[in-house]
Amino acid sequence: MIALTPLRQFQFPVIAECINPDVFQGKSVAEIAALNIWEGNKKKKLDDLFKIEETPAAETPNITLNGDASEVRRVGRGMKNGEIVVNGNVGMHLGEKMSGGKITVQGDAAGWAGSEMKGGFIEILGNAGDYLASPYRGSSVGMNKGKIIVHGNVGSDVAVFMKDGVIKVHGNGGPFLGFRMRGGTVHVEKNIGNRVGACMTGGKIVVSGFLEEMLPTFTIDSVKDKVKIDEDDKANGPFYVFLGDLAELGNGKLFISKTANHHLNHYEKFL
Numbered sequence: 001m002i003a004l005t006p007l008r009q010f011q012f013p014v015i016a017e018c019i020n021p022d023v024f025q026g027k028s029v030a031e032i033a034a035l036n037i038w039e040g041n042k043k044k045k046l047d048d049l050f051k052i053e054e055t056p057a058a059e060t061p062n063i064t065l066n067g068d069a070s071e072v073r074r075v076g077r078g079m080k081n082g083e084i085v086v087n088g089n090v091g092m093h094l095g096e097k098m099s100g101g102k103i104t105v106q107g108d109a110a111g112w113a114g115s116e117m118k119g120g121f122i123e124i125l126g127n128a129g130d131y132l133a134s135p136y137r138g139s140s141v142g143m144n145k146g147k148i149i150v151h152g153n154v155g156s157d158v159a160v161f162m163k164d165g166v167i168k169v170h171g172n173g174g175p176f177l178g179f180r181m182r183g184g185t186v187h188v189e190k191n192i193g194n195r196v197g198a199c200m201t202g203g204k205i206v207v208s209g210f211l212e213e214m215l216p217t218f219t220i221d222s223v224k225d226k227v228k229i230d231e232d233d234k235a236n237g238p239f240y241v242f243l244g245d246l247a248e249l250g251n252g253k254l255f256i257s258k259t260a261n262h263h264l265n266h267y268e269k270f271l
Contacts, residue, residue: 001060007050010071012040013091014049017074021062021082021101025133029054050143061085063120070110079120089179092129095122098146111155112136117146117165124148130155130174133167135184143167147230156193159186162203166230178205181252187229199245206235210260218244218254219266227255240264 002024016037019232024032031049044252046052050165065075073091075095076084089107104125111129115136128150133143135158142161149168156174159167159181162233167186175193178186181200191209206227221241226234239255256264 001027001055001063001064003044003064003066004056004068005053005055006072006132007049007051008147008229009037009068010049012071012074014039015074016046016072017045017077019063019065019072019075020079022078022080024063025082062234065090070108071247073110076101087161089126095120098122100207108152114143114146114148116141117143119149120147121146122154123147124150127152127171128154131155131160132158133162133165134158134160139179140180142180142182154188158203159184162186168233169231172209173207178203178252181205185229187220187233187235189235195255197245197252199243199248199250201245201248201250202252205254206255208235208257211256211264214242214254214256214264214267217238217243217247218242219246220255220270222271223258223268224255240267 018035020234023188027177033052035046044217063084068088070089071191074093076095079098083102086105090259092110092112094109096115098120100120102121107123108126109128112131114133114209129178131164132154135141140161142163144163144166145165147166151170153171154169154173158177160179162181162184169188172190173188173192178193179199181203183203185204189208192207192211221243224239228234238258242254244250
């Protein structure tokens with residue numbers, strides 16, 4: 001196991017996609033220390049910015065990142081195997097394009113965590129920023145398999161262009177969650193911002209908390225007592241089930257808590 005600890009507090013973004021079990025595998029500590037990273041516009045070596053320690057333990061994570069890494073970006077980018085544990089906050093683009101392995105964050109993760117994710121598992125014990133599991137602006141390649149669990153809140157534009165996979169949010173969600181979503185499942189256990197599911201054509205969004213208003217381009221279909229999130233998880237309702245986005249000829253489903261949204265009961269007359 002390799003443990004990395006910042007040597008100081010970073011004032012500029014640190015681009016460190018080399019912090020990846022696939023990159024570290026088979027390398028000595030000296031070879032790992034010589035890996036290239038960027039601090040702002042300055043090219044440096046990994047050991048210029050991090051203390052690097054090796055612990056010979058087979059059952060520990062491949063990489064542990066200790067301390068404040070909120071300016072450290074692209075950790076685990078494209079990883080296919082192994083495990084990363086971040087004991088603190090971490091910067092943008094965590095696990096971008098990862099297809100396997102596991103990342104655990106014991107703090108908050110900045111924007112674009114899990115962007116264009118193809119597989120694997122990310123668990124964030126704090127909050128996640130905007131664009132969780134969403135592509136860069138201008139791209140239509142969203143999350144396609146894998147699972148993300150966030151124990152805190154998430155920002156805006158989560159699961160944009162999502163095609164497959166599962167996202168579970170134990171806290172609140174921001175606006176435009178599931179924008180242009182095409183597949184997969186998102187469950188927000190608490191409250192959600194407006195414009196949820198805008199332009200979605202497929203997939204499933206479950207909201208167990210409060211939603212101020214529904215988009216007018218969704219139609220009510222039924223009321224369900226519970227809904228399946230994945231093989232091991234179900235959400236208890238009752239839920240209003242809405243279909244849409246009809247403006248996109250969509251067949252997505254919104255499951256909105258009936259108990260937490262009494263102001264939506266006027267839709268029942270259309271059932």
